[in-house]
Amino acid sequence: MSNNKIDGKQIASQVTEKVQERVERLKEQGVTPGLAVVLVGNNPASQTYVNNKTKTCERLGMHSVMIELEENITEQELLKHVETLNNDKKIHGILVQLPLPKQIDEDRVIAAISPLKDVDGFHPESVGKMMIGQPTFLSCTPFGIMKLLEYSDVEIAGKHAVIIGRSNIVGKPMGQLLLQKDATVTYCHSKTKDLHTFTKQADILVVATGRAKMIDASFIKEGAVVIDVGINRDEHNKLCGDVDFASAQAVASKITPVPGGVGPMTIAMLMENTCLAAENTLIN
Ligand SMILES: NC(=O)C1=CN([C@@H]2O[C@H](COP(=O)(O)OP(=O)(O)OC[C@H]3O[C@@H](n4cnc5c(N)ncnc54)[C@H](OP(=O)(O)O)[C@@H]3O)[C@@H](O)[C@H]2O)C=CC1
Ligand SMILES: Nc1nc(=O)c2c([nH]1)NC[C@@H]1CN(c3ccc(C(=O)N[C@@H](CCC(=O)O)C(=O)O)cc3)C=[N+]21
Numbered sequence: 445m446s447n448n449k450i451d452g453k454q455i456a457s458q459v460t461e462k463v464q465e466r467v468e469r470l471k472e473q474g475v476t477p478g479l480a481v482v483l484v485g486n487n488p489a490s491q492t493y494v495n496n497k498t499k500t501c502e503r504l505g506m507h508s509v510m511i512e513l514e515e516n517i518t519e520q521e522l523l524k525h526v527e528t529l530n531n532d533k534k535i536h537g538i539l540v541q542l543p544l545p546k547q548i549d550e551d552r553v554i555a556a557i558s559p560l561k562d563v564d565g566f567h568p569e570s571v572g573k574m575m576i577g578q579p580t581f582l583s584c585t586p587f588g589i590m591k592l593l594e595y596s597d598v599e600i601a602g603k604h605a606v607i608i609g610r611s612n613i614v615g616k617p618m619g620q621l622l623l624q625k626d627a628t629v630t631y632c633h634s635k636t637k638d639l640h641t642f643t644k645q646a647d648i649l650v651v652a653t654g655r656a657k658m659i660d661a662s663f664i665k666e667g668a669v670v671i672d673v674g675i676n677r678d679e680h681n682k683l684c685g686d687v688d689f690a691s692a693q694a695v696a697s698k699i700t701p702v703p704g705g706v707g708p709m710t711i712a713m714l715m716e717n718t719c720l721a722a723e724n725t726l727i728n
């Protein structure tokens with residue numbers, strides 16, 4: 445199994461190519477899809493992701509604005525920025541980069557974003573709709589992973605999908621989307637006892653813990669599909685996932701690398717969601 449790497453970069457470019465065509469059609473109708481990214485403070489990692497997002501927007505011919513705010517901004521001031529963007533006709537999607545500084549209640553900020561512009565899919569209305577299978581904006585990372593699986597011809601129905609991690613933005617929605625495609629889903633987390641027992645049963649293993657290289661071959665069933673969501677720095681300050689790639693690659697049938705796996709898909713789905721938000725303004 446040497447060529448079992450899932451090329452997220454390549455699949456992401458196939459996705460963005462289709463988005464680009466939709467952008468062109470929208471422009472013919474006088475609408476340029478616009479994304480606003482709000483960045484609070486100067487976390488260098490956040491800066492990288494945010495730059496990736498605005499660069500991709502520009503490449504696809506979309507309008508993008510980046511709003512950079514001081515680390516010590518008050519919640520009220522941040523909410524005012526969100527409200528301005530909610531009312532801005534040139535902006536179809538709003539993303540407030542997480543995490544936010546301690547003085548700010550993330551839930552309150554997310555709830556303040558208009559559900560019509562919630563391209564992250566984090567608003568309670570979007571999450572609720574996703575849970576009951578109604579069309580809505582889907583959280584970009586789990587949505588991107590579903591696309592990766594689809595493009596890689598991974599069968600989902602009847603398979604045992606094990607998710608390690610239960611965050612609102614990755615783990616939880618991931619399980620729901622897999623359930624909707626008829627997987628049998630198990631969630632694991634930091635209180636799970638004997639993690640091996642569960643991961644060894646996984647046909648599809650999604651790892652989203654933020655613990656560098658915690659999953660090696662010993663956790664993986666022969667032939668499993670392994671999706672690594674983690675973005676970490678190793679002891680040499682090199683980007684790495686939650687999975688020990690070299691070890692896991694020997695037993696997995698398919699596996700995503702870091703970088704070049706899930707990350708580029710997250711960005712691609714953000715572009716698709718922003719495009720959809722712009723299209724919705726023509727329908728409604
Ligand atoms: N590639 C991409 O596009 C994206 C990558 N990421 C990356 O994915 C990773 C996860 O992100 P996110 O979900 O936001 O992280 P969170 O920290 O919010 O959640 C981590 C989850 O992992 C669980 N966990 C932590 N340690 C262990 C352990 N030793 N064993 C089992 N479970 C464990 C936690 O359990 P508990 O709930 O009990 O605390 C929690 O549910 C990070 O590395 C992040 O940088 C995130 C978003 C997008
Ligand atoms: N409101 C909000 N929405 C998010 O979607 C969101 C967020 N906050 N906070 C942080 C996490 C993390 N995240 C990533 C996106 C792209 C890459 C990405 O492009 N990764 C590349 C390389 C990155 C690099 O070189 O550093 C890759 O994996 O190949 C990574 C991580 C989105 N997040």
Ligand SMILES: [Mg+2]
Pocket residue numbers: 544545546547548549550
């Ligand atoms: Mg906070």
